[in-house]
Amino acid sequence: QVHLVESGGGVVQPGGSLRLSCAASGFTFSNYGMHWVRQAPGKGLEWVAFIRHDENDKDYAESVKGRFTISRDNSKNMLYLQMDSLRGDDTGLYYCAKDQPPHSNGWTDYWGQGIRVTVSS
Amino acid sequence: DFQMTQSPSSLSASVGDRVTITCRASQGINKFLAWYQQRPGTVPKLLIYGASTLQSGVPSRFSGSGSGTDFTLTISSLQPEDVATYYCQNYYFTAPFTFGPGTKVDI
Numbered sequence: 001q002v003h004l005v006e007s008g009g010g011v012v013q014p015g016g017s018l019r020l021s022c023a024a025s026g027f028t029f030s031n032y033g034m035h036w037v038r039q040a041p042g043k044g045l046e047w048v049a050f051i052r053h054d055e056n057d058k059d060y061a062e063s064v065k066g067r068f069t070i071s072r073d074n075s076k077n078m079l080y081l082q083m084d085s086l087r088g089d090d091t092g093l094y095y096c097a098k099d100q101p102p103h104s105n106g107w108t109d110y111w112g113q114g115i116r117v118t119v120s121s
Numbered sequence: 122d123f124q125m126t127q128s129p130s131s132l133s134a135s136v137g138d139r140v141t142i143t144c145r146a147s148q149g150i151n152k153f154l155a156w157y158q159q160r161p162g163t164v165p166k167l168l169i170y171g172a173s174t175l176q177s178g179v180p181s182r183f184s185g186s187g188s189g190t191d192f193t194l195t196i197s198s199l200q201p202e203d204v205a206t207y208y209c210q211n212y213y214f215t216a217p218f219t220f221g222p223g224t225k226v227d228i
Contacts, residue, residue, distance in 0.1 A: 035218065037165075045157070045165060045208055047218040061217050095164065106212050107155035107170040114164065 004112035022096030144209035153213035
């Protein structure tokens with residue numbers, strides 16, 4: 001049973017930083033790419049970042065490039081999102097999601113429950 | 122810039138109706154397209170990948186078609202539990218893995 005559990009969200013002032021974590025279980029984490037996807041209140045889904053299974057490629061949405069950093073620790077089955085220079089429009093629910101198929105990039109077949117990030121003074 | 126569009130943005134239909142949602146990519150993406158369902162207050166759920174392959178466990182009333190730039194999601198007989206917002210997503214271009222804006226389906 002695949003489980004993805006996000007943590008690390010909260011309220012932060014504009015310009016501040018947060019580090020999101022995602023604990024993965026129920027699959028061979030090191031074989032799969034992983035994504036972060038966010039959803040602003042009442043809005044649609046926005047893809048944020050992707051990391052290959054072996055960390056050899058990382059991709060970012062233009063809206064977060066240079067401010068957010070995706071990383072992973074395959075020895076701990078953990079995914080991370082370091083968010084710096086946060087802005088009001090970064091507010092939302094952040095999901096980690098598992099990619100499919102293995103050793104490639106494709107669609108997302110499992111999502112965590114999401115963690116809320118609020119950027120406000 | 123690469124974009125995904127969906128139409129309509131919302132629709133209302135009756136139980137048993139056939140519902141079709143369209144997704145268009147601004148550049149050809151072969152069949153590298155997925156569809157997701159997000160019921161109110163819940164996590165998005167994968168319905169279809171490869172433009173037409175049904176994810177395991179998804180009811181057969183859902184189907185997908187298309188290739189290149191134009192894609193459709195069809196619900197053959199709308200059920201009350203299908204009330205949701207539906208999103209398409211490209212995975213041909215990895216940066217970005219763009220989602221469409223969504224189509225809200227009501228009964």
